[in-house]
Amino acid sequence: MDYIVVDFEWNQAAYSKGNVPGVPFEIIEIGAVKLDEQGNKIGEFQRLIRPAIYKRLHYVTKNLTGLTEKELRKGVKFPYALVDFLMWCGKDYRFCTWGNLDLLELQRNLKYYHLEDMLPGPITYYNVQKLFRIFYGDGKDASSLEHAVEFLGIKKQDGFHRAVCDAEYTAQVFNKMDKAEAARWYTVDYYQNPRSRKEELHLVYDTYAKDVSREFGGKEEAMKDRGVRSTRCFVCGKPAAKKIRWFAGKNRAYYCLAQCREHGYIRGKIRLKKTDEDRIFAVKTLRLITEEEAEKIGEMKKDMQKKRQEKRHREEHHAG
Numbered sequence: 001m002d003y004i005v006v007d008f009e010w011n012q013a014a015y016s017k018g019n020v021p022g023v024p025f026e027i028i029e030i031g032a033v034k035l036d037e038q039g040n041k042i043g044e045f046q047r048l049i050r051p052a053i054y055k056r057l058h059y060v061t062k063n064l065t066g067l068t069e070k071e072l073r074k075g076v077k078f079p080y081a082l083v084d085f086l087m088w089c090g091k092d093y094r095f096c097t098w099g100n101l102d103l104l105e106l107q108r109n110l111k112y113y114h115l116e117d118m119l120p121g122p123i124t125y126y127n128v129q130k131l132f133r134i135f136y137g138d139g140k141d142a143s144s145l146e147h148a149v150e151f152l153g154i155k156k157q158d159g160f161h162r163a164v165c166d167a168e169y170t171a172q173v174f175n176k177m178d179k180a181e182a183a184r185w186y187t188v189d190y191y192q193n194p195r196s197r198k199e200e201l202h203l204v205y206d207t208y209a210k211d212v213s214r215e216f217g218g219k220e221e222a223m224k225d226r227g228v229r230s231t232r233c234f235v236c237g238k239p240a241a242k243k244i245r246w247f248a249g250k251n252r253a254y255y256c257l258a259q260c261r262e263h264g265y266i267r268g269k270i271r272l273k274k275t276d277e278d279r280i281f282a283v284k285t286l287r288l289i290t291e292e293e294a295e296k297i298g299e300m301k302k303d304m305q306k307k308r309q310e311k312r313h314r315e316e317h318h319a320g
């Protein structure tokens with residue numbers, strides 16, 4: 001299996017009212033590096049794309065990439081560039097990207113041209129930024145590609161923010177990592193989210209598990225679903241007793257606390273996501289946590305209750 005380390009440069013509407021729904025960013029450059037299983041560089045791909053959605057270059061894009069409208073007019077149309085690119089990728093490969101946006105924007109662009117069948121999802125890939133955070137960082141903060149390059153002592157040659165340079169740097173960062181270790185932390189992009197129960201994703205990692213549900217008509221329906229609410233222990237598969245039922249917590253997520261007799265506390269977190277068609281699907285993370293962390297969930301629930309009471313009180317006061 002080869003690794004395709006890919007980076008896109010993109011442009012956006014010069015003014016927010018010029019924004020085209022479903023495709024906030026138009027890809028204007030593809031840069032990619034192909035590595036074999038051992039990490040040897042065996043190919044390079046680069047295309048400039050002639051903009052068709054946002055023809056004016058946003059000043060941020062212009063400043064970041066140094067590209068001009070004149071240069072881009074010499075580019076090829078997106079569908080042609082994509083066919084070339086996917087042919088070049090070959091049959092047996094896995095994408096590597098810096099961060100989680102590149103493949104999302106790629107699929108949005110594909111959908112705009114009704115080409116989504118060219119890249120069936122959900123796409124499994126390696127988010128090198130996430131791997132860097134896990135292997136070298138504090139596990140929480142995301143770093144810039146430039147920071148990772150400096151941190152790992154990789155020689156800086158070209159600038160940053162041109163697709164093929166960023167792909168090259170990302171490849172070099174990826175190559176510092178143990179590939180078998182990286183494989184344990186794969187990512188699944190669910191822009192092409194599950195459409196049926198059968199397609200639902202159940203991903204299990206060392207310390208956490210992630211479930212991506214099928215679509216529902218609304219939030220209430222999603223949160224009522226037994227599969228969505230389930231807190232079965234992802235280590236042993238046995239039911240974990242609910243200590244705190246699902247509640248609406250901070251940052252618009254739902255939380256719960258469960259306990260497996262054998263594996264201890266499990267924190268449940270659900271984020272409800274909206275599809276482009278305004279349908280709802282649930283992304284649930286179950287994570288093994290310490291007793292201290294478990295207590296924090298109880299505190300959060302109390303805080304939320306207090307806030308709600310205060311709000312109700314204010315509203316009643318105003319009404320009176």
Ligand SMILES: [Zn+2]
Pocket residue numbers: 233234235236237238260261262263264
């Ligand atoms: Zn268990």
